[in-house]
Amino acid sequence: MTWAASAPAVSAAFLGSLVEAIEALTIVLAVATVRGWRPAGLGAAAGLASLALIVAALGPLLDRVPLQGLQLVIGVLLLLFGMRWLRKAILRAAGAVPLHDEAAAFAASTAELREHRSRLDWLAGLASFKAVLLEGLEVVFIVIAVGAGRRLLLPASAGALGACGLVAIAGFFLHRPLARVPENALKFAVGVMLSAFGVYWTGEGLGVAWPGADLAIVGFAGLFLLVAALAGVALRRPLEVAP
Amino acid sequence: MLAGVARELIGLFVDDGVLAVAIIAVIAIAAIVASLAPGVAGVVLLAGSLAVLFANVMGVQR
Numbered sequence: 133m134t135w136a137a138s139a140p141a142v143s144a145a146f147l148g149s150l151v152e153a154i155e156a157l158t159i160v161l162a163v164a165t166v167r168g169w170r171p172a173g174l175g176a177a178a179g180l181a182s183l184a185l186i187v188a189a190l191g192p193l194l195d196r197v198p199l200q201g202l203q204l205v206i207g208v209l210l211l212l213f214g215m216r217w218l219r220k221a222i223l224r225a226a227g228a229v230p231l232h233d234e235a236a237a238f239a240a241s242t243a244e245l246r247e248h249r250s251r252l253d254w255l256a257g258l259a260s261f262k263a264v265l266l267e268g269l270e271v272v273f274i275v276i277a278v279g280a281g282r283r284l285l286l287p288a289s290a291g292a293l294g295a296c297g298l299v300a301i302a303g304f305f306l307h308r309p310l311a312r313v314p315e316n317a318l319k320f321a322v323g324v325m326l327s328a329f330g331v332y333w334t335g336e337g338l339g340v341a342w343p344g345a346d347l348a349i350v351g352f353a354g355l356f357l358l359v360a361a362l363a364g365v366a367l368r369r370p371l372e373v374a375p
Numbered sequence: 376m377l378a379g380v381a382r383e384l385i386g387l388f389v390d391d392g393v394l395a396v397a398i399i400a401v402i403a404i405a406a407i408v409a410s411l412a413p414g415v416a417g418v419v420l421l422a423g424s425l426a427v428l429f430a431n432v433m434g435v436q437r
Contacts, residue, residue: 335405340416355425
């Protein structure tokens with residue numbers, strides 16, 4: 133396996149996982165700030181353990197699914213997932229939808245937890261658990277989506293683990309949400325990459341012989357980037373004119 | 376809680392229902408074309424996906 137073959141899967145998994153890990157960290161930090169590290173840590177650890185169980189139980193099934201069927205299912209899910217991200221990133225970049233602000237999300241989460249101060253700590257732990265489990269499932273999906281179609285699960289997992297480790301280390305030292313990360317730019321880039329992978333795998337699943345094989349993904353990404361940029365510019369213009 | 380988790384899992388793939396239905400429609404058309412003229416199915420899938428994205432985003436203006 134060459135670096136050139138695995139680089140798109142590694143980078144897509146790394147960038148996508150970075151966004152998800154930052155979102156999970158924001159909620160875990162909010163829980164830790166209001167209720168202490170014990171429920172936050174226990175909830176996060178339980179979330180990670182549940183994720184590990186899900187991956188261990190379902191992972192081996194991937195090898196039993198026929199490759200073409202797997203490519204089609206993954207391609208369709210990737211198109212839905214990637215274009216959803218890309219649409220949101222375009223709308224946010226154009227100013228049609230407010231930017232996702234980790235500092236604001238952190239403030240909202242802490243305020244909500246403070247409102248329920250009288251409740252037990254396990255509710256706070258549950259918030260941490262749910263955040264890690266749900267964002268973690270997105271990471272698992274991204275890894276499977278960009279890695280399974282060409283048997284690149286290991287490099288894709290390495291990219292995702294690298295991103296999660298990086299965010300965990302940053303959160304451990306900073307003790308505050310990573311609000312300075314250009315999350316929308318990351319979502320824009322990942323949306324472009326996942327949509328390109330989605331078209332490629334859906335086509336492979338339908339029996340399309342793409343010109344240039346894997347290299348076609350780069351061309352698709354370029355086209356998605358171009359259309360997304362044009363849509364952003366076209367959308368921004370009337371919004372600027374409007375009073 | 377399980378219902379909430381299920382809702383969020385579906386939300387991973389479907390945010391705007393119109394976009395999701397349009398993507399599925401493009402894939403269905405590409406699948407039909409693939410059985411008739413495999414060489415054209417890729418073009419239908421790629422051009423359809425790009426067109427659906429552009430149209431959906433521009434629809435926000437209206």
